[in-house]
Amino acid sequence: MDTVYILITGFISVVLINNLVLTKFLGICPYLGVSGRIDMAFGMGLAVTFVMTLSGTLTWMIDHFLLMPLNLEVARYVCFILVIASAVQLVEMYLRKFFPPLYDSFGIFLPLITTNCAILGLCLFLNLWGVNSLIEAVVLSFGGGIGFTLAICIMAGIRENLRMVDVPECLQGAPITLITAGILSLAFMGFAGMI
Amino acid sequence: MRSLKHFFEQSWLLIVASFFFGLLIAATNAALSPRIEMNKVTKLTSLARGLLPQAEKFAPLRERIEIQGSDGKQQEVAVYKALADDSTVGWTFKAVGSGFADKIELVVAVDEAFETLAGFDVLMSNETPGFGDQIKASFFRDQFAGAPAAGLSLVNTGNTEEIDDKIVAISGATVSSTAVVETINHYLAQVKEQLQKKGLIGNGSES
Amino acid sequence: MAANPDGQAGLYRDTLLAGLWRENPVFRLLLGMCPTLAVTAAVKPAFTMGCCVIFVLLCSNIMVSLMRDLLKPHLRILMFTLTISTFVTIADLFLKAFQPRMSEALGPYVPLIIVNCIIICRAEACASKHPVLLSIVDALGMGAGFTLTLCVLAGIRELLGTGKVFEIQVMPSGFVPWAALGMPVGAFLTLGFLLGFINLISKKRS
Numbered sequence: 001m002d003t004v005y006i007l008i009t010g011f012i013s014v015v016l017i018n019n020l021v022l023t024k025f026l027g028i029c030p031y032l033g034v035s036g037r038i039d040m041a042f043g044m045g046l047a048v049t050f051v052m053t054l055s056g057t058l059t060w061m062i063d064h065f066l067l068m069p070l071n072l073e074v075a076r077y078v079c080f081i082l083v084i085a086s087a088v089q090l091v092e093m094y095l096r097k098f099f100p101p102l103y104d105s106f107g108i109f110l111p112l113i114t115t116n117c118a119i120l121g122l123c124l125f126l127n128l129w130g131v132n133s134l135i136e137a138v139v140l141s142f143g144g145g146i147g148f149t150l151a152i153c154i155m156a157g158i159r160e161n162l163r164m165v166d167v168p169e170c171l172q173g174a175p176i177t178l179i180t181a182g183i184l185s186l187a188f189m190g191f192a193g194m195i
Numbered sequence: 196m197r198s199l200k201h202f203f204e205q206s207w208l209l210i211v212a213s214f215f216f217g218l219l220i221a222a223t224n225a226a227l228s229p230r231i232e233m234n235k236v237t238k239l240t241s242l243a244r245g246l247l248p249q250a251e252k253f254a255p256l257r258e259r260i261e262i263q264g265s266d267g268k269q270q271e272v273a274v275y276k277a278l279a280d281d282s283t284v285g286w287t288f289k290a291v292g293s294g295f296a297d298k299i300e301l302v303v304a305v306d307e308a309f310e311t312l313a314g315f316d317v318l319m320s321n322e323t324p325g326f327g328d329q330i331k332a333s334f335f336r337d338q339f340a341g342a343p344a345a346g347l348s349l350v351n352t353g354n355t356e357e358i359d360d361k362i363v364a365i366s367g368a369t370v371s372s373t374a375v376v377e378t379i380n381h382y383l384a385q386v387k388e389q390l391q392k393k394g395l396i397g398n399g400s401e402s
Numbered sequence: 403m404a405a406n407p408d409g410q411a412g413l414y415r416d417t418l419l420a421g422l423w424r425e426n427p428v429f430r431l432l433l434g435m436c437p438t439l440a441v442t443a444a445v446k447p448a449f450t451m452g453c454c455v456i457f458v459l460l461c462s463n464i465m466v467s468l469m470r471d472l473l474k475p476h477l478r479i480l481m482f483t484l485t486i487s488t489f490v491t492i493a494d495l496f497l498k499a500f501q502p503r504m505s506e507a508l509g510p511y512v513p514l515i516i517v518n519c520i521i522i523c524r525a526e527a528c529a530s531k532h533p534v535l536l537s538i539v540d541a542l543g544m545g546a547g548f549t550l551t552l553c554v555l556a557g558i559r560e561l562l563g564t565g566k567v568f569e570i571q572v573m574p575s576g577f578v579p580w581a582a583l584g585m586p587v588g589a590f591l592t593l594g595f596l597l598g599f600i601n602l603i604s605k606k607r608s
Contacts, residue, residue: 022586023586024440025435025436025437025439025440025586025589026436026514027436028435028436028439029432029433029435029436029519032432032435074220074221074224074491074495075217075220075491076491077487077490077491077494077513077516078216078220078484078487078488078491081483081487081516081517082480082483082484082487085479085480085483116517117436117514117517117518119517120513120514120516120517121436121510121514124510124513124514125510128509128510130270168598169601169605170598170599170601170602170605171594171598171601174432174594174597175594175595175597175598175601176594176598177594178590178591178593178594178597179590179591179594179595181590181594182586182587182588182589182590182591182594183587185585185586185587185590186582186587189585189586189587192370205474205477206474206477208469208472208473208474208477208481209477209480209481209484212469212481212484212485213484216484216485216488219488219492220488220491220492223491223492223495223496224495227495227496227498227499228495230499230500231495231498231499231502234498234499234502235502238502319506
């Protein structure tokens, strides 16, 4: 029961309280770029969740079973980024061959995700938070992706409405998105101290 | 064989570069890691020195002290003995807890019998500036200097000058204040128990 | 390419200045947003991050430019990534050894320089196509532009958020700090308004 409690609070913490986009500033570039429409935002969010869960788990396993026992922590960053890049590449090839409709719906997002700082950021945060068990790593990575999806879908909904409003010319595009993100992060701050 | 040759033709640069970069990283690491290790220890002991000014040096314990963290997991605690003229004048250790925003890391110092708190200092915190950040302020921290080293409780109003087991919370920063008091209580109880088990303190026997 | 009477020197000067204003990585190209928001709560971490980025950009541009004739097309992103991550690891080690407080303040954002779009984009767009000297100048220009941007943003946030700049008290004692600027809200709002302001200036100029 203790484990389940830790997993649930960890999940809620990563999705709401320590939301990767709105409190840790990870994944801002795709956040600004792809949040124009809800369907694209949702697709991006799902792709990110998928890659994040996969790479979070993989990098955690490599960190715990290879790097730490062999005292090779200094090679951590190189290993992580190579694992993430190869994982994304393999996933893309696999999807293209065996699940073409899924590959078509993910579209151009998959290659973009490799340089998404959210993925590497999450892997590093898993290390920083002292995650000690595999199941916790999986749940937290999945939660990170869900948090990203949540934030980007909310932003897409708001931006679709902003199109009908009179935004000053100099603020159109990235500036107004950032200001909206600021207000969103203020709203999410209300979740702090919840658990 | 041809595909192997082709493979090498395409990737020889990658392989050579990997070796070169690996060497570069290894060399830098070997040159800098003693300094990095020293930095970690210096930080804790310099803060502890502020809390236990009579100590001349801090020696890490040879025995490994492990306690159960607030999340149920076993974790190692770095405990140091404060020494002056080779006799123990106190103990200091690093306590970690969850605050409002993120982790809070504290340096806690107690006297040699583990009965009175010498005080605490903040190693790392990301609390709200102006509110939770005030856990670093002297009006909050001074309440802990001389308090009993067990069973501290948080109250909303009271006399901050009176040193006892009641700690007055920072107004507007209840979560941060609670986090500090709970973390200190949790660590004090468990570290004391562990030190007694290893025969380092307790029941009048001191090393 | 500048059609200048002083030829090469003019090209170098143009490249250097481009990074500072015309092609400023944060304000114009909208690259490297993540560290911009994360480390600009105070000027000291922002400046440290800027210096790290300059170091990594410089080393990676030099390395990529030296290797540019040997790169195979489909392996080049992998080579860039490998180069960049090596230099980021080295920069991180130096930071942990000589500036431990800054290293803790910056935390995981130093290794995130690896995926900072600025560095990969410059390697792809400039270093892999031009000789070493031009790549160095480009790295310095872009790096200086990035550092300047970070410091401006951090200056605003720290000044209004705590009344201090570089930990020196500047505002008079009666000033009530706008604590919100030190939090994520402040980061987003400041950058958003600053971007809007820069857009306004550019519109007015042209």
